[in-house]
Amino acid sequence: KQEVTQIPAALSVPEGENLVLNCSFTDSAIYNLQWFRQDPGKGLTSLLLIQSSQREQTSGRLNASLDKSSGRSTLYIAASQPGDSATYLCAVKSGNTPLVFGKGTRLSVIA
Amino acid sequence: DGGITQSPKYLFRKEGQNVTLSCEQNLNHDAMYWYRQDPGQGLRLIYYSQIVNDFQKGDIAEGYSVSREKKESFPLTVTSAQKNPTAFYLCASSIEAGRSYNEQFFGPGTRLTVL
Numbered sequence: 001k002q003e004v005t006q007i008p009a010a011l012s013v014p015e016g017e018n019l020v021l022n023c024s025f026t027d028s029a030i031y032n033l034q035w036f037r038q039d040p041g042k043g044l045t046s047l048l049l050i051q052s053s054q055r056e057q058t059s060g061r062l063n064a065s066l067d068k069s070s071g072r073s074t075l076y077i078a079a080s081q082p083g084d085s086a087t088y089l090c091a092v093k094s095g096n097t098p099l100v101f102g103k104g105t106r107l108s109v110i111a
Numbered sequence: 112d113g114g115i116t117q118s119p120k121y122l123f124r125k126e127g128q129n130v131t132l133s134c135e136q137n138l139n140h141d142a143m144y145w146y147r148q149d150p151g152q153g154l155r156l157i158y159y160s161q162i163v164n165d166f167q168k169g170d171i172a173e174g175y176s177v178s179r180e181k182k183e184s185f186p187l188t189v190t191s192a193q194k195n196p197t198a199f200y201l202c203a204s205s206i207e208a209g210r211s212y213n214e215q216f217f218g219p220g221t222r223l224t225v226l
Binding site: 031032034036041042043044045046049089091093098099101102103104 | 115117144151152153154156159199213214215219220222
């Protein structure tokens with residue numbers, strides 16, 4: 001059964017710092033991996049989707065990489081801003097089952 | 112605007128009552144999903160539907176029921192059999208539930224509180 005882990009559970013950084021969020025999964029036979037952002041009391045916003053054949057995807061200050069063989073993905077946020085403060089979740093798609101989610105990393109960017 | 116709407120935003124239920132949460136999408140997506148989110152537990156899948164008039168149980172289906180009579184609608188009923196229904200409920204959709212391109216999009220959520 002696929003399991004997704006995100007470490008750390010919480011992270012606090014000063015504004016302007018570059019940072020990396022980690023996501024690991026146990027079954028490397030995935031079709032794709034998706035990163036989401038969730039603000040308190042809100043739904044999830046899709047940030048990036050990486051297909052299994054891709055190594056990375058970029059959107060603005062965000063860059064997500066995928067190493068399927070080692071079961072890892074990272075979300076790189078450049079020049080962090082207080083507005084980046086949120087919970088970031090990753091989810092993987094494998095087999096005919098729906099997405100399997102990690103529990104998220106709660107990010108605080110301090111001005 | 113294309114997207115997923117959920118109503119109501121907040122819902123209060125007395126013990127022993129059934130309540131229905133609405134989810135509507137105008138993205139022309141085939142697949143729809145219901146998740147429950149509790150603090151510290153991440154998202155847990157309740158039910159999902161890959162096509163009209165078909166749905167499957169997720170990891171925590173007990174005490175919940177769904178219907179999929181229309182492509183754009185996937186209502187969730189929280190029955191009195193659900194012992195701890197207080198949670199944040201999220202609805203999502205994707206083009207298809209199969210293995211290919213299937214970016215998933217979420218609604219704004221409904222917070223259910225049992226009084």
